[in-house]
Amino acid sequence: MDSGRITAWVCHEIIENMFEWKLDASNEQPGDEWNRVWASMQNRDIPNASSLSLPLDLNLGKALHATISEAPLQYVDYLYLSGEECPLCSVSTTHTDRLPASLNLEFDQIKGKIGMCAWVHRDCFEKLELSEEPAPIPW
Numbered sequence: 282m283d284s285g286r287i288t289a290w291v292c293h294e295i296i297e298n299m300f301e302w303k304l305d306a307s308n309e310q311p312g313d314e315w316n317r318v319w320a321s322m323q324n325r326d327i328p329n330a331s332s333l334s335l336p337l338d339l340n341l342g343k344a345l346h347a348t349i350s351e352a353p354l355q356y357v358d359y360l361y362l363s364g365e366e367c368p369l370c371s372v373s374t375t376h377t378d379r380l381p382a383s384l385n386l387e388f389d390q391i392k393g394k395i396g397m398c399a400w401v402h403r404d405c406f407e408k409l410e411l412s413e414e415p416a417p418i419p420w
């Protein structure tokens with residue numbers, strides 16, 4: 282069995298599940314505007330990726346590296362935001378000052394990165410250091 286291909290397939294499946302892009306009936310591709318807006322968002326480093334509280338029940342191993350960027354508010358309807366819990370502090374974001382965010386994660390059991398979106402507390406987000414890495418663009 283070719284484990285490299287299996288890994289890629291699993292990763293693809295996860296991404297399909299994590300991002301539920303509600304593209305309209307014309308199935309239009311995200312255009313330049315989409316790319317430009319996402320790339321302009323602040324990207325921040327999460328120092329202790331392994332302590333993140335993530336709604337993942339897949340065995341991906343330990344989170345090795347993670348960054349988080351604010352998700353553009355105008356695109357919030359396109360995002361699948363799972364649950365109300367802030368992944369940075371594990372406390373509910375319901376009725377708090379929160380913002381939609383896109384997390385980009387690397388795990389030790391798979392190759393490549395996984396993207397997912399979640400609500401985070403504005404305070405938790407702003408406490409993190411700005412990342413040197415550019416904000417990732419969900420295709």
Ligand SMILES: [Zn+2]
Nearest residue numbers: 367370402405
């Ligand atoms: Zn929080």
